Amino acid sequence: MHRREGPDLLPPCHSRWPTGRRPGKPLNSLVKAIIQGQVRAVARAMTWIENDHPGKRELLQTLYPFSGRAHTVGFTGPPGAGKSTLVDQVIRHLRAQGKRVGVLAVDPSSPFTGGALLGDRVRMIQHSDDPGVYIRSMGSRGSLGGLAATTHELLYVLEASGCDVILLETVGVGQGEMDIMSVADTVVLVLTPGAGDSVQTAKAGIMEIADIFVVNKAELPGADALVRELQRMVQEKSSHRENWCPLISRTVAGRGEGIEDLWQAIVAHRNDLYQTGHWQDRRQRRHRDQTLNLMEAVCRRELRRRADDDPKWYDLLNDRLEQDPYTTSTRLLADLPCLFAGPPTNTP
Numbered sequence: 522m523h524r525r526e527g528p529d530l531l532p533p534c535h536s537r538w539p540t541g542r543r544p545g546k547p548l549n550s551l552v553k554a555i556i557q558g559q560v561r562a563v564a565r566a567m568t569w570i571e572n573d574h575p576g577k578r579e580l581l582q583t584l585y586p587f588s589g590r591a592h593t594v595g596f597t598g599p600p601g602a603g604k605s606t607l608v609d610q611v612i613r614h615l616r617a618q619g620k621r622v623g624v625l626a627v628d629p630s631s632p633f634t635g636g637a638l639l640g641d642r643v644r645m646i647q648h649s650d651d652p653g654v655y656i657r658s659m660g661s662r663g664s665l666g667g668l669a670a671t672t673h674e675l676l677y678v679l680e681a682s683g684c685d686v687i688l689l690e691t692v693g694v695g696q697g698e699m700d701i702m703s704v705a706d707t708v709v710l711v712l713t714p715g716a717g718d719s720v721q722t723a724k725a726g727i728m729e730i731a732d733i734f735v736v737n738k739a740e741l742p743g744a745d746a747l748v749r750e751l752q753r754m755v756q757e758k759s760s761h762r763e764n765w766c767p768l769i770s771r772t773v774a775g776r777g778e779g780i781e782d783l784w785q786a787i788v789a790h791r792n793d794l795y796q797t798g799h800w801q802d803r804r805q806r807r808h809r810d811q812t813l814n815l816m817e818a819v820c821r822r823e824l825r826r827r828a829d830d831d832p833k834w835y836d837l838l839n840d841r842l843e844q845d846p847y848t849t850s851t852r853l854l855a856d857l858p859c860l861f862a863g864p865p866t867n868t869p
């Protein structure tokens with residue numbers, strides 16, 4: 522568990538943390554350009570991350586002290602609920618306040634090279650000339666460490682580039698996307714009236730982690746009933762995560778209505794996180810998860826390498842149908858104490 526430092530629960534960035542790395546290390550021009558908020562440098566760093574560029578690790582190590590400050594808000598919910606439209610409106614709202622905004626959209630239907638859904642592209646493109654907004658869409662598989670690991674890494678870059686707020690959009694299907702939501706400081710679940718029994722059909726896990734419920738398309742019939750159903754659900758629950766009672770917001774994202782109220786709810790949640798110390802707790806959890814992710818990736822890679830390169834492993838894995846996998850894995854695991862004795866090859 523981390524120690525809380527004095528009354529100020531919000532570090533300006535990770536540089537106050539005992540990372541052992543300080544900005545005193547000579548920064549290369551890419552890092553400097555990122556910290557100055559140059560959009561092209563941010564794009565390049567993100568491509569490095571997605572392609573597992575050999576310089577990625579050092580880049581992220583150097584950027585780390587400059588990260589940790591942005592408020593990360595995840596928007597999740599069924600396809601068609603209006604997440605992208607809402608995100609677009611929230612960007613406008615934040616830009617009007619002079620805030621720098623980063624957006625990461627996870628599109629489960631397309632690989633990295635495929636980019637965003639056309640609809641998202643068309644809407645988001647309105648911001649593309651604005652240097653205060655950085656938008657990136659990513660495929661649902663992520664790079665070697667998985668989707669959540671890639672999201673963590675992209676967040677470092679956005680935070681270091683000076684984003685005040687980072688908006689994440691996911692459809693919220695599958696474990697990978699749930700993991701991404703666990704990266705967010707504030708989770709917004711977007712529901713719509715009339716889309717069947719919205720509350721019942723929403724994935725249970727997502728209902729559990731939502732900090733704010735949005736009833737979007739609130740001009741449609743059934744909006745009041747959905748709001749009442751959510752209110753009942755929130756009130757009936759005896760205990761809430763981190764003692765935060767989720768807020769319920771109504772929006773008509775298509776017409777830009779209710780955005781101010783929604784943003785106020787998001788800010789109220791952020792303030793609650795600061796005041797209770799959960800802001801730090803969430804960052805600590807993120808840090809822990811990411812460290813474990815990195816270690817898992819190294820272990821996985823090392824196991825696969827052994828399976829191909831070590832004759833003993835090769836024989837046991839490829840020539841023993843009569844031996845059950847449980848016995849074989851136990852035998853191979855007995856080799857592990859020496860597995861990482863030397864520096865691991867090609868660490869991510």
Ligand SMILES: Nc1nc2c(ncn2[C@@H]2O[C@H](COP(=O)(O)OP(=O)(O)O)[C@@H](O)[C@H]2O)c(=O)[nH]1
Pocket residue numbers: 598599600601602603604605606607640641737738739740741772773774775776
């Ligand atoms: N009637 C109505 N339609 C909306 C509203 N907000 C978004 N939409 C429409 O809903 C559709 C899906 O929106 P989109 O933002 O792409 O949803 P996503 O899949 O959750 O990102 C689009 O045709 C939007 O124009 C709203 O408040 N009311």
Ligand SMILES: [Mg+2]
Pocket residue numbers: 604605606641690
């Ligand atoms: Mg969308």
